[in-house]
Amino acid sequence: MTARVRFEDVAVGDRVPARSKTVRREEVKAYADASGDRNPLHQDDAFARSVGFPGVIAHGMFSMAHVTTTLTEWLGDPAALRRIRVQFRAVVFMGETLTASGEIVALDEAERRATLSVWAEVEREGLRVRVIKNSEAEVQLA
Amino acid sequence: MPLDPTLKGREYGEVSLEVEVAHVVRFAEAIGDANLIYRDAEAGRAAGHPGQLAPPTFATVLQIMTSARVIADQDLGLNYALVVHGEQEYEWSRPIRVGDRLSAVPRIADIRARGPNEYLVLEADVRDDAGQRVVLARTTLLSRGTAVP
Structure with a gap:
Protein backbone atom coordinates (compact mmCIF):
# COMPACT_ATOMS: atom_id res chain seq x y z
CA MET A 1 0.00 0.00 0.00
CA THR A 2 1.05 3.57 -0.51
CA ALA A 3 -0.09 6.85 0.95
CA ARG A 4 -3.41 8.23 -0.26
CA VAL A 5 -1.87 11.72 -0.38
CA ARG A 6 -0.42 12.31 -3.84
CA PHE A 7 2.71 14.38 -4.34
CA GLU A 8 0.97 16.41 -7.09
CA ASP A 9 -1.85 17.40 -4.73
CA VAL A 10 0.26 19.11 -2.05
CA ALA A 11 2.21 22.35 -1.78
CA VAL A 12 4.57 23.97 0.70
CA GLY A 13 2.44 25.63 3.36
CA ASP A 14 -0.31 22.95 3.32
CA ARG A 15 -1.41 21.82 6.76
CA VAL A 16 -2.15 18.36 8.09
CA PRO A 17 -5.70 18.17 9.55
CA ALA A 18 -5.36 18.84 13.28
CA ARG A 19 -6.29 16.02 15.63
CA SER A 20 -7.26 16.58 19.28
CA LYS A 21 -7.80 14.37 22.27
CA THR A 22 -8.29 14.85 25.97
CA VAL A 23 -5.48 13.25 27.95
CA ARG A 24 -6.95 10.85 30.50
CA ARG A 25 -5.25 9.22 33.45
CA GLU A 26 -6.44 5.74 32.42
CA GLU A 27 -4.87 6.16 28.99
CA VAL A 28 -1.57 7.36 30.43
CA LYS A 29 -1.60 4.40 32.84
CA ALA A 30 -2.31 2.07 29.88
CA TYR A 31 0.57 3.74 28.00
CA ALA A 32 2.92 3.18 30.94
CA ASP A 33 2.07 -0.53 30.90
CA ALA A 34 2.19 -0.94 27.11
CA SER A 35 5.41 1.02 26.59
CA GLY A 36 7.23 -0.25 29.69
CA ASP A 37 7.94 3.27 30.99
CA ARG A 38 6.53 2.99 34.51
CA ASN A 39 8.19 6.12 35.92
CA PRO A 40 5.95 7.15 38.90
CA LEU A 41 5.98 10.71 37.53
CA HIS A 42 3.28 9.50 35.12
CA GLN A 43 1.19 7.51 37.59
CA ASP A 44 1.57 8.75 41.15
CA ASP A 45 0.33 12.24 42.07
CA ALA A 46 2.18 12.30 45.40
CA PHE A 47 5.45 11.49 43.64
CA ALA A 48 4.81 14.10 40.91
CA ARG A 49 4.18 16.73 43.63
CA SER A 50 7.39 15.74 45.39
CA VAL A 51 9.35 16.73 42.27
CA GLY A 52 7.52 20.02 41.79
CA PHE A 53 4.55 19.28 39.51
CA PRO A 54 0.91 19.85 40.54
CA GLY A 55 0.11 16.25 39.57
CA VAL A 56 1.10 13.47 37.20
CA ILE A 57 2.21 14.38 33.69
CA ALA A 58 1.87 12.43 30.44
CA HIS A 59 4.92 10.73 28.94
CA GLY A 60 6.59 12.82 26.23
CA MET A 61 6.36 9.72 24.06
CA PHE A 62 2.59 9.66 24.63
CA SER A 63 2.38 13.10 22.98
CA MET A 64 4.80 12.02 20.24
CA ALA A 65 2.54 9.04 19.47
CA HIS A 66 -0.36 11.46 19.05
CA VAL A 67 1.71 13.41 16.51
CA THR A 68 2.54 10.24 14.55
CA THR A 69 -1.11 9.10 14.55
CA THR A 70 -2.11 12.53 13.26
CA LEU A 71 0.38 12.09 10.40
CA THR A 72 -0.50 8.48 9.56
CA GLU A 73 -4.26 9.25 9.55
CA TRP A 74 -3.59 11.99 7.03
CA LEU A 75 -1.26 9.79 4.97
CA GLY A 76 -3.57 6.75 5.07
CA ASP A 77 -0.61 4.36 5.39
CA PRO A 78 1.67 4.04 8.45
CA ALA A 79 4.51 2.89 6.17
CA ALA A 80 4.56 6.32 4.53
CA LEU A 81 5.97 7.89 7.69
CA ARG A 82 9.75 7.53 7.18
CA ARG A 83 11.34 9.69 9.85
CA ILE A 84 10.34 11.94 12.73
CA ARG A 85 12.34 14.00 15.19
CA VAL A 86 10.60 15.79 18.04
CA GLN A 87 11.68 18.09 20.84
CA PHE A 88 9.81 17.92 24.13
CA ARG A 89 9.42 21.48 25.38
CA ALA A 90 6.64 21.45 27.98
CA VAL A 91 4.72 18.91 30.05
CA VAL A 92 1.10 17.81 29.62
CA PHE A 93 -1.28 17.43 32.59
CA MET A 94 -4.27 15.12 32.96
CA GLY A 95 -7.52 16.49 31.54
CA GLU A 96 -5.78 18.78 29.05
CA THR A 97 -6.66 18.66 25.38
CA LEU A 98 -3.70 17.76 23.20
CA THR A 99 -3.83 18.92 19.57
CA ALA A 100 -1.32 17.82 16.94
CA SER A 101 -0.76 19.07 13.42
CA GLY A 102 1.94 19.79 10.88
CA GLU A 103 2.80 21.91 7.87
CA ILE A 104 4.68 21.03 4.70
CA VAL A 105 7.94 22.98 4.60
CA ALA A 106 9.79 21.28 1.72
CA LEU A 107 9.11 18.94 -1.19
CA ASP A 108 11.47 16.54 -2.97
CA GLU A 109 10.09 15.83 -6.43
CA ALA A 110 12.62 13.12 -7.34
CA GLU A 111 11.79 11.05 -4.24
CA ARG A 112 8.15 12.21 -4.01
CA ARG A 113 8.75 13.03 -0.38
CA ALA A 114 7.64 15.89 1.84
CA THR A 115 9.27 17.37 4.92
CA LEU A 116 6.91 18.73 7.52
CA SER A 117 7.23 20.90 10.56
CA VAL A 118 5.17 19.11 13.25
CA TRP A 119 3.90 20.13 16.66
CA ALA A 120 1.56 19.35 19.54
CA GLU A 121 -0.02 21.89 21.84
CA VAL A 122 -2.37 22.27 24.78
CA GLU A 123 -4.46 25.22 25.86
CA ARG A 124 -3.56 26.34 29.36
CA GLU A 125 -4.97 29.42 31.10
CA GLY A 126 -6.09 30.85 27.77
CA LEU A 127 -2.69 30.38 26.14
CA ARG A 128 -1.60 27.85 23.57
CA VAL A 129 1.43 26.02 24.89
CA ARG A 130 3.49 24.03 22.37
CA VAL A 131 4.59 20.87 24.16
CA ILE A 132 6.29 19.54 21.01
CA LYS A 133 7.94 22.09 18.73
CA ASN A 134 11.05 22.64 16.56
CA SER A 135 10.20 19.18 15.25
CA GLU A 136 10.03 17.64 11.80
CA ALA A 137 8.89 14.59 9.89
CA GLU A 138 9.64 13.14 6.49
CA VAL A 139 6.88 11.32 4.59
CA GLN A 140 6.67 9.32 1.39
CA LEU A 141 3.80 10.49 -0.81
CA ALA A 142 2.05 8.53 -3.56
CA MET B 1 28.80 15.89 38.74
CA PRO B 2 29.49 15.86 34.98
CA LEU B 3 29.04 12.75 32.88
CA ASP B 4 32.13 10.83 31.85
CA PRO B 5 32.73 11.97 28.22
CA THR B 6 35.12 9.10 27.52
CA LEU B 7 32.09 6.78 27.43
CA LYS B 8 31.05 8.15 24.04
CA GLY B 9 30.86 5.14 21.72
CA ARG B 10 30.27 2.61 24.49
CA GLU B 11 27.93 -0.25 23.56
CA TYR B 12 25.77 -2.33 25.87
CA GLY B 13 24.30 -5.82 25.84
CA GLU B 14 21.75 -6.53 23.15
CA VAL B 15 18.08 -6.30 24.03
CA SER B 16 15.46 -8.25 22.12
CA LEU B 17 11.71 -8.33 21.82
CA GLU B 18 9.22 -10.53 20.05
CA VAL B 19 6.36 -8.38 18.77
CA GLU B 20 3.18 -10.05 20.05
CA VAL B 21 -0.42 -9.46 18.97
CA ALA B 22 -1.77 -8.64 22.44
CA HIS B 23 1.04 -6.18 23.12
CA VAL B 24 0.49 -4.35 19.83
CA VAL B 25 -3.28 -4.09 20.44
CA ARG B 26 -2.72 -2.75 23.99
CA PHE B 27 -0.21 -0.22 22.66
CA ALA B 28 -2.55 0.98 19.87
CA GLU B 29 -5.38 1.37 22.39
CA ALA B 30 -3.17 3.28 24.84
CA ILE B 31 -2.21 5.83 22.19
CA GLY B 32 -5.81 6.11 21.00
CA ASP B 33 -5.12 4.94 17.44
CA ALA B 34 -8.17 3.08 16.10
CA ASN B 35 -6.58 1.98 12.78
CA LEU B 36 -7.66 -1.63 12.11
CA ILE B 37 -4.26 -2.35 10.58
CA TYR B 38 -2.99 -2.56 14.21
CA ARG B 39 -5.85 -4.85 15.28
CA ASP B 40 -5.73 -7.84 12.96
CA ALA B 41 -3.74 -9.46 10.19
CA GLU B 42 -6.65 -9.42 7.73
CA ALA B 43 -6.82 -5.61 7.82
CA GLY B 44 -3.05 -5.47 7.34
CA ARG B 45 -3.19 -7.74 4.28
CA ALA B 46 -6.18 -5.83 2.88
CA ALA B 47 -3.98 -2.72 2.99
CA GLY B 48 -1.19 -4.49 1.11
CA HIS B 49 1.09 -5.37 4.04
CA PRO B 50 2.28 -8.91 4.88
CA GLY B 51 0.15 -8.90 8.04
CA GLN B 52 -0.71 -6.94 11.17
CA LEU B 53 1.39 -3.82 11.71
CA ALA B 54 2.40 -2.16 14.97
CA PRO B 55 2.00 1.62 15.28
CA PRO B 56 5.23 3.44 14.27
CA THR B 57 6.04 4.49 17.84
CA PHE B 58 5.84 0.87 19.02
CA ALA B 59 9.60 1.33 18.52
CA THR B 60 9.43 3.13 21.88
CA VAL B 61 9.15 -0.24 23.63
CA LEU B 62 12.63 -1.17 22.37
CA GLN B 63 13.92 2.34 22.93
CA ILE B 64 12.91 2.25 26.60
CA MET B 65 14.59 -1.16 27.04
CA THR B 66 17.81 0.09 25.44
CA SER B 67 17.83 3.40 27.35
CA ALA B 68 17.42 1.49 30.62
CA ARG B 69 20.66 -0.40 29.89
CA VAL B 70 22.59 2.83 29.49
CA ILE B 71 20.98 4.65 32.42
CA ALA B 72 21.89 1.76 34.71
CA ASP B 73 25.60 2.10 33.85
CA GLN B 74 27.25 3.26 37.09
CA ASP B 75 30.36 4.46 35.18
CA LEU B 76 28.30 7.10 33.44
CA GLY B 77 27.41 8.93 36.64
CA LEU B 78 23.89 9.85 35.53
CA ASN B 79 21.58 11.16 38.26
CA TYR B 80 18.20 10.08 36.92
CA ALA B 81 16.38 12.63 39.12
CA LEU B 82 18.00 15.38 36.99
CA VAL B 83 17.21 13.75 33.64
CA VAL B 84 14.64 15.07 31.17
CA HIS B 85 13.77 13.45 27.83
CA GLY B 86 14.77 16.28 25.47
CA GLU B 87 14.43 14.85 22.01
CA GLN B 88 13.41 11.67 20.20
CA GLU B 89 13.98 10.60 16.63
CA TYR B 90 12.91 7.51 14.69
CA GLU B 91 13.90 6.62 11.18
CA TRP B 92 12.02 3.63 9.80
CA SER B 93 13.25 1.33 7.06
CA ARG B 94 9.96 -0.57 7.18
CA PRO B 95 6.95 -0.81 9.54
CA ILE B 96 7.22 -3.00 12.64
CA ARG B 97 5.00 -6.09 12.24
CA VAL B 98 3.44 -8.60 14.58
CA GLY B 99 5.73 -11.63 14.69
CA ASP B 100 8.91 -9.62 14.25
CA ARG B 101 11.81 -10.67 16.45
CA LEU B 102 13.60 -7.40 16.99
CA SER B 103 16.93 -6.77 18.64
CA ALA B 104 19.08 -3.73 19.26
CA VAL B 105 22.48 -2.93 20.69
CA PRO B 106 22.28 0.26 22.81
CA ARG B 107 25.07 2.71 22.14
CA ILE B 108 26.14 6.11 23.49
CA ALA B 109 26.38 8.22 20.33
CA ASP B 110 27.36 11.47 22.00
CA ILE B 111 27.94 13.26 25.29
CA ARG B 112 28.21 17.02 25.14
CA ALA B 113 27.67 20.08 27.31
CA SER B 143 21.07 16.06 32.41
CA ARG B 144 20.07 19.33 34.04
CA GLY B 145 22.76 21.46 35.62
CA THR B 146 25.53 18.86 35.59
CA ALA B 147 27.95 20.52 33.15
CA VAL B 148 31.22 21.88 34.46
CA PRO B 149 30.81 25.69 34.75
Missing part, protein backbone atom coordinates in the same frame (compact mmCIF):
# COMPACT_ATOMS: atom_id res chain seq x y z
CA ARG B 114 25.73 23.19 26.35
CA GLY B 115 25.36 25.90 28.96
CA PRO B 116 24.64 24.35 32.35
CA ASN B 117 23.23 21.15 30.90
CA GLU B 118 24.69 17.99 29.43
CA TYR B 119 23.21 16.10 26.50
CA LEU B 120 23.43 12.34 26.34
CA VAL B 121 22.56 10.92 22.91
CA LEU B 122 21.67 7.22 22.78
CA GLU B 123 21.19 5.20 19.62
CA ALA B 124 19.50 1.88 19.08
CA ASP B 125 19.77 0.26 15.67
CA VAL B 126 16.73 -2.02 15.72
CA ARG B 127 17.05 -5.01 13.40
CA ASP B 128 14.93 -8.05 12.57
CA ASP B 129 16.10 -11.66 12.83
CA ALA B 130 17.36 -11.50 9.22
CA GLY B 131 19.69 -8.71 10.32
CA GLN B 132 17.83 -6.06 8.32
CA ARG B 133 17.34 -2.64 9.85
CA VAL B 134 13.75 -1.89 10.88
CA VAL B 135 14.18 1.41 12.70
CA LEU B 136 16.92 3.61 14.07
CA ALA B 137 16.02 5.22 17.38
CA ARG B 138 17.94 8.24 18.62
CA THR B 139 17.17 9.51 22.12
CA THR B 140 18.53 12.72 23.62
CA LEU B 141 18.47 12.91 27.40
CA LEU B 142 19.18 16.19 29.16
Whole structure:
Protein backbone atom coordinates (compact mmCIF):
# COMPACT_ATOMS: atom_id res chain seq x y z
CA MET A 1 0.00 0.00 0.00
CA THR A 2 1.05 3.57 -0.51
CA ALA A 3 -0.09 6.85 0.95
CA ARG A 4 -3.41 8.23 -0.26
CA VAL A 5 -1.87 11.72 -0.38
CA ARG A 6 -0.42 12.31 -3.84
CA PHE A 7 2.71 14.38 -4.34
CA GLU A 8 0.97 16.41 -7.09
CA ASP A 9 -1.85 17.40 -4.73
CA VAL A 10 0.26 19.11 -2.05
CA ALA A 11 2.21 22.35 -1.78
CA VAL A 12 4.57 23.97 0.70
CA GLY A 13 2.44 25.63 3.36
CA ASP A 14 -0.31 22.95 3.32
CA ARG A 15 -1.41 21.82 6.76
CA VAL A 16 -2.15 18.36 8.09
CA PRO A 17 -5.70 18.17 9.55
CA ALA A 18 -5.36 18.84 13.28
CA ARG A 19 -6.29 16.02 15.63
CA SER A 20 -7.26 16.58 19.28
CA LYS A 21 -7.80 14.37 22.27
CA THR A 22 -8.29 14.85 25.97
CA VAL A 23 -5.48 13.25 27.95
CA ARG A 24 -6.95 10.85 30.50
CA ARG A 25 -5.25 9.22 33.45
CA GLU A 26 -6.44 5.74 32.42
CA GLU A 27 -4.87 6.16 28.99
CA VAL A 28 -1.57 7.36 30.43
CA LYS A 29 -1.60 4.40 32.84
CA ALA A 30 -2.31 2.07 29.88
CA TYR A 31 0.57 3.74 28.00
CA ALA A 32 2.92 3.18 30.94
CA ASP A 33 2.07 -0.53 30.90
CA ALA A 34 2.19 -0.94 27.11
CA SER A 35 5.41 1.02 26.59
CA GLY A 36 7.23 -0.25 29.69
CA ASP A 37 7.94 3.27 30.99
CA ARG A 38 6.53 2.99 34.51
CA ASN A 39 8.19 6.12 35.92
CA PRO A 40 5.95 7.15 38.90
CA LEU A 41 5.98 10.71 37.53
CA HIS A 42 3.28 9.50 35.12
CA GLN A 43 1.19 7.51 37.59
CA ASP A 44 1.57 8.75 41.15
CA ASP A 45 0.33 12.24 42.07
CA ALA A 46 2.18 12.30 45.40
CA PHE A 47 5.45 11.49 43.64
CA ALA A 48 4.81 14.10 40.91
CA ARG A 49 4.18 16.73 43.63
CA SER A 50 7.39 15.74 45.39
CA VAL A 51 9.35 16.73 42.27
CA GLY A 52 7.52 20.02 41.79
CA PHE A 53 4.55 19.28 39.51
CA PRO A 54 0.91 19.85 40.54
CA GLY A 55 0.11 16.25 39.57
CA VAL A 56 1.10 13.47 37.20
CA ILE A 57 2.21 14.38 33.69
CA ALA A 58 1.87 12.43 30.44
CA HIS A 59 4.92 10.73 28.94
CA GLY A 60 6.59 12.82 26.23
CA MET A 61 6.36 9.72 24.06
CA PHE A 62 2.59 9.66 24.63
CA SER A 63 2.38 13.10 22.98
CA MET A 64 4.80 12.02 20.24
CA ALA A 65 2.54 9.04 19.47
CA HIS A 66 -0.36 11.46 19.05
CA VAL A 67 1.71 13.41 16.51
CA THR A 68 2.54 10.24 14.55
CA THR A 69 -1.11 9.10 14.55
CA THR A 70 -2.11 12.53 13.26
CA LEU A 71 0.38 12.09 10.40
CA THR A 72 -0.50 8.48 9.56
CA GLU A 73 -4.26 9.25 9.55
CA TRP A 74 -3.59 11.99 7.03
CA LEU A 75 -1.26 9.79 4.97
CA GLY A 76 -3.57 6.75 5.07
CA ASP A 77 -0.61 4.36 5.39
CA PRO A 78 1.67 4.04 8.45
CA ALA A 79 4.51 2.89 6.17
CA ALA A 80 4.56 6.32 4.53
CA LEU A 81 5.97 7.89 7.69
CA ARG A 82 9.75 7.53 7.18
CA ARG A 83 11.34 9.69 9.85
CA ILE A 84 10.34 11.94 12.73
CA ARG A 85 12.34 14.00 15.19
CA VAL A 86 10.60 15.79 18.04
CA GLN A 87 11.68 18.09 20.84
CA PHE A 88 9.81 17.92 24.13
CA ARG A 89 9.42 21.48 25.38
CA ALA A 90 6.64 21.45 27.98
CA VAL A 91 4.72 18.91 30.05
CA VAL A 92 1.10 17.81 29.62
CA PHE A 93 -1.28 17.43 32.59
CA MET A 94 -4.27 15.12 32.96
CA GLY A 95 -7.52 16.49 31.54
CA GLU A 96 -5.78 18.78 29.05
CA THR A 97 -6.66 18.66 25.38
CA LEU A 98 -3.70 17.76 23.20
CA THR A 99 -3.83 18.92 19.57
CA ALA A 100 -1.32 17.82 16.94
CA SER A 101 -0.76 19.07 13.42
CA GLY A 102 1.94 19.79 10.88
CA GLU A 103 2.80 21.91 7.87
CA ILE A 104 4.68 21.03 4.70
CA VAL A 105 7.94 22.98 4.60
CA ALA A 106 9.79 21.28 1.72
CA LEU A 107 9.11 18.94 -1.19
CA ASP A 108 11.47 16.54 -2.97
CA GLU A 109 10.09 15.83 -6.43
CA ALA A 110 12.62 13.12 -7.34
CA GLU A 111 11.79 11.05 -4.24
CA ARG A 112 8.15 12.21 -4.01
CA ARG A 113 8.75 13.03 -0.38
CA ALA A 114 7.64 15.89 1.84
CA THR A 115 9.27 17.37 4.92
CA LEU A 116 6.91 18.73 7.52
CA SER A 117 7.23 20.90 10.56
CA VAL A 118 5.17 19.11 13.25
CA TRP A 119 3.90 20.13 16.66
CA ALA A 120 1.56 19.35 19.54
CA GLU A 121 -0.02 21.89 21.84
CA VAL A 122 -2.37 22.27 24.78
CA GLU A 123 -4.46 25.22 25.86
CA ARG A 124 -3.56 26.34 29.36
CA GLU A 125 -4.97 29.42 31.10
CA GLY A 126 -6.09 30.85 27.77
CA LEU A 127 -2.69 30.38 26.14
CA ARG A 128 -1.60 27.85 23.57
CA VAL A 129 1.43 26.02 24.89
CA ARG A 130 3.49 24.03 22.37
CA VAL A 131 4.59 20.87 24.16
CA ILE A 132 6.29 19.54 21.01
CA LYS A 133 7.94 22.09 18.73
CA ASN A 134 11.05 22.64 16.56
CA SER A 135 10.20 19.18 15.25
CA GLU A 136 10.03 17.64 11.80
CA ALA A 137 8.89 14.59 9.89
CA GLU A 138 9.64 13.14 6.49
CA VAL A 139 6.88 11.32 4.59
CA GLN A 140 6.67 9.32 1.39
CA LEU A 141 3.80 10.49 -0.81
CA ALA A 142 2.05 8.53 -3.56
CA MET B 1 28.80 15.89 38.74
CA PRO B 2 29.49 15.86 34.98
CA LEU B 3 29.04 12.75 32.88
CA ASP B 4 32.13 10.83 31.85
CA PRO B 5 32.73 11.97 28.22
CA THR B 6 35.12 9.10 27.52
CA LEU B 7 32.09 6.78 27.43
CA LYS B 8 31.05 8.15 24.04
CA GLY B 9 30.86 5.14 21.72
CA ARG B 10 30.27 2.61 24.49
CA GLU B 11 27.93 -0.25 23.56
CA TYR B 12 25.77 -2.33 25.87
CA GLY B 13 24.30 -5.82 25.84
CA GLU B 14 21.75 -6.53 23.15
CA VAL B 15 18.08 -6.30 24.03
CA SER B 16 15.46 -8.25 22.12
CA LEU B 17 11.71 -8.33 21.82
CA GLU B 18 9.22 -10.53 20.05
CA VAL B 19 6.36 -8.38 18.77
CA GLU B 20 3.18 -10.05 20.05
CA VAL B 21 -0.42 -9.46 18.97
CA ALA B 22 -1.77 -8.64 22.44
CA HIS B 23 1.04 -6.18 23.12
CA VAL B 24 0.49 -4.35 19.83
CA VAL B 25 -3.28 -4.09 20.44
CA ARG B 26 -2.72 -2.75 23.99
CA PHE B 27 -0.21 -0.22 22.66
CA ALA B 28 -2.55 0.98 19.87
CA GLU B 29 -5.38 1.37 22.39
CA ALA B 30 -3.17 3.28 24.84
CA ILE B 31 -2.21 5.83 22.19
CA GLY B 32 -5.81 6.11 21.00
CA ASP B 33 -5.12 4.94 17.44
CA ALA B 34 -8.17 3.08 16.10
CA ASN B 35 -6.58 1.98 12.78
CA LEU B 36 -7.66 -1.63 12.11
CA ILE B 37 -4.26 -2.35 10.58
CA TYR B 38 -2.99 -2.56 14.21
CA ARG B 39 -5.85 -4.85 15.28
CA ASP B 40 -5.73 -7.84 12.96
CA ALA B 41 -3.74 -9.46 10.19
CA GLU B 42 -6.65 -9.42 7.73
CA ALA B 43 -6.82 -5.61 7.82
CA GLY B 44 -3.05 -5.47 7.34
CA ARG B 45 -3.19 -7.74 4.28
CA ALA B 46 -6.18 -5.83 2.88
CA ALA B 47 -3.98 -2.72 2.99
CA GLY B 48 -1.19 -4.49 1.11
CA HIS B 49 1.09 -5.37 4.04
CA PRO B 50 2.28 -8.91 4.88
CA GLY B 51 0.15 -8.90 8.04
CA GLN B 52 -0.71 -6.94 11.17
CA LEU B 53 1.39 -3.82 11.71
CA ALA B 54 2.40 -2.16 14.97
CA PRO B 55 2.00 1.62 15.28
CA PRO B 56 5.23 3.44 14.27
CA THR B 57 6.04 4.49 17.84
CA PHE B 58 5.84 0.87 19.02
CA ALA B 59 9.60 1.33 18.52
CA THR B 60 9.43 3.13 21.88
CA VAL B 61 9.15 -0.24 23.63
CA LEU B 62 12.63 -1.17 22.37
CA GLN B 63 13.92 2.34 22.93
CA ILE B 64 12.91 2.25 26.60
CA MET B 65 14.59 -1.16 27.04
CA THR B 66 17.81 0.09 25.44
CA SER B 67 17.83 3.40 27.35
CA ALA B 68 17.42 1.49 30.62
CA ARG B 69 20.66 -0.40 29.89
CA VAL B 70 22.59 2.83 29.49
CA ILE B 71 20.98 4.65 32.42
CA ALA B 72 21.89 1.76 34.71
CA ASP B 73 25.60 2.10 33.85
CA GLN B 74 27.25 3.26 37.09
CA ASP B 75 30.36 4.46 35.18
CA LEU B 76 28.30 7.10 33.44
CA GLY B 77 27.41 8.93 36.64
CA LEU B 78 23.89 9.85 35.53
CA ASN B 79 21.58 11.16 38.26
CA TYR B 80 18.20 10.08 36.92
CA ALA B 81 16.38 12.63 39.12
CA LEU B 82 18.00 15.38 36.99
CA VAL B 83 17.21 13.75 33.64
CA VAL B 84 14.64 15.07 31.17
CA HIS B 85 13.77 13.45 27.83
CA GLY B 86 14.77 16.28 25.47
CA GLU B 87 14.43 14.85 22.01
CA GLN B 88 13.41 11.67 20.20
CA GLU B 89 13.98 10.60 16.63
CA TYR B 90 12.91 7.51 14.69
CA GLU B 91 13.90 6.62 11.18
CA TRP B 92 12.02 3.63 9.80
CA SER B 93 13.25 1.33 7.06
CA ARG B 94 9.96 -0.57 7.18
CA PRO B 95 6.95 -0.81 9.54
CA ILE B 96 7.22 -3.00 12.64
CA ARG B 97 5.00 -6.09 12.24
CA VAL B 98 3.44 -8.60 14.58
CA GLY B 99 5.73 -11.63 14.69
CA ASP B 100 8.91 -9.62 14.25
CA ARG B 101 11.81 -10.67 16.45
CA LEU B 102 13.60 -7.40 16.99
CA SER B 103 16.93 -6.77 18.64
CA ALA B 104 19.08 -3.73 19.26
CA VAL B 105 22.48 -2.93 20.69
CA PRO B 106 22.28 0.26 22.81
CA ARG B 107 25.07 2.71 22.14
CA ILE B 108 26.14 6.11 23.49
CA ALA B 109 26.38 8.22 20.33
CA ASP B 110 27.36 11.47 22.00
CA ILE B 111 27.94 13.26 25.29
CA ARG B 112 28.21 17.02 25.14
CA ALA B 113 27.67 20.08 27.31
CA ARG B 114 25.73 23.19 26.35
CA GLY B 115 25.36 25.90 28.96
CA PRO B 116 24.64 24.35 32.35
CA ASN B 117 23.23 21.15 30.90
CA GLU B 118 24.69 17.99 29.43
CA TYR B 119 23.21 16.10 26.50
CA LEU B 120 23.43 12.34 26.34
CA VAL B 121 22.56 10.92 22.91
CA LEU B 122 21.67 7.22 22.78
CA GLU B 123 21.19 5.20 19.62
CA ALA B 124 19.50 1.88 19.08
CA ASP B 125 19.77 0.26 15.67
CA VAL B 126 16.73 -2.02 15.72
CA ARG B 127 17.05 -5.01 13.40
CA ASP B 128 14.93 -8.05 12.57
CA ASP B 129 16.10 -11.66 12.83
CA ALA B 130 17.36 -11.50 9.22
CA GLY B 131 19.69 -8.71 10.32
CA GLN B 132 17.83 -6.06 8.32
CA ARG B 133 17.34 -2.64 9.85
CA VAL B 134 13.75 -1.89 10.88
CA VAL B 135 14.18 1.41 12.70
CA LEU B 136 16.92 3.61 14.07
CA ALA B 137 16.02 5.22 17.38
CA ARG B 138 17.94 8.24 18.62
CA THR B 139 17.17 9.51 22.12
CA THR B 140 18.53 12.72 23.62
CA LEU B 141 18.47 12.91 27.40
CA LEU B 142 19.18 16.19 29.16
CA SER B 143 21.07 16.06 32.41
CA ARG B 144 20.07 19.33 34.04
CA GLY B 145 22.76 21.46 35.62
CA THR B 146 25.53 18.86 35.59
CA ALA B 147 27.95 20.52 33.15
CA VAL B 148 31.22 21.88 34.46
CA PRO B 149 30.81 25.69 34.75
